[in-house]
Amino acid sequence: AQSVTQPDIHITVSEGASLELRCNYSYGATPYLFWYVQSPGQGLQLLLKYFSGDTLVQGIKGFEAEFKRSQSSFNLRKPSVHWSDAAEYFCAVGATGNQGGKLIFGQGTELSVKP
Amino acid sequence: ETGVTQSPTHLIKTRGQQVTLRCSSQSGHNTVSWYQQALGQGPQFIFQYYREEENGRGNFPPRFSGLQFPNYSSELNVNALELDDSALYLCASSSGGGSHEQFFGPGTRLTVL
Numbered sequence: 296a297q298s299v300t301q302p303d304i305h306i307t308v309s310e311g312a313s314l315e316l317r318c319n320y321s322y323g324a325t326p327y328l329f330w331y332v333q334s335p336g337q338g339l340q341l342l343l344k345y346f347s348g349d350t351l352v353q354g355i356k357g358f359e360a361e362f363k364r365s366q367s368s369f370n371l372r373k374p375s376v377h378w379s380d381a382a383e384y385f386c387a388v389g390a391t392g393n394q395g396g397k398l399i400f401g402q403g404t405e406l407s408v409k410p
Numbered sequence: 411e412t413g414v415t416q417s418p419t420h421l422i423k424t425r426g427q428q429v430t431l432r433c434s435s436q437s438g439h440n441t442v443s444w445y446q447q448a449l450g451q452g453p454q455f456i457f458q459y460y461r462e463e464e465n466g467r468g469n470f471p472p473r474f475s476g477l478q479f480p481n482y483s484s485e486l487n488v489n490a491l492e493l494d495d496s497a498l499y500l501c502a503s504s505s506g507g508g509s510h511e512q513f514f515g516p517g518t519r520l521t522v523l
Binding site for chain 2: 299329331385387389390397398399
């Protein structure tokens with residue numbers, strides 16, 4: 296079955312420090328992969344997506360992610376974190392077959408930013 | 411371009427009641443997906459509607475039902491509410507059934523007492 300694992304429930308980084316959020320997926324073929332961000336009480340905002348091609352994808356707000364098929368990973372990175380990046384981050388994989396456009400989400404990683 | 415909107419923002423119901431949540435899709439989108447997000451969890455797929463037909467369903471009981479209208483807006487109906495139905499309900503719109511690039515609304519917070 297398709298699944299997504301985000302091993303880190305909560306991460307704290309200092310403002311200006313680099314960030315890497317981990318995501319591992321289980322999928323039988325080349326997946327569609329996404330990172331979303333959610334501020335408290337809000338909906339989800341798409342940060343970036345991978346469908347095919349270049350394995351390093353750029354997103355909004357200075358985020359990037361790298362698809363590594365050999366490791367079944369799609370980690371999110373940012374070189375310098377800002378206080379406004381504090382939020383919940385979700386990795387998701389797009390299902391196929393009779394599941395239509397179903398997205399399967401990980402449990403999320405909560406990011407805190409220290410001043 | 412108008413984004414995805416949902417109503418109401420918050421809702422409080424009692425166990426056994428029925429509820430209807432509404433979603434207007436983003437301009438140009440013909441597909442709507444619904445997700446349930448329990449506190450501290452990732453969203454769980456309920457179902458998707460494409461051109462007014464159900465196009466995939468997650469592991470939710472039949473008391474969760476939906477509709478999509480000719481203007482591509484959608485409703486989520488939940489009958490016989492249970493305490494565990496308390497959650498944030500998210501609607502997402504996209505272009506084309508099966509498309510995975512989904513744009514989410516702000517959600518409806520449902521509390522069941």
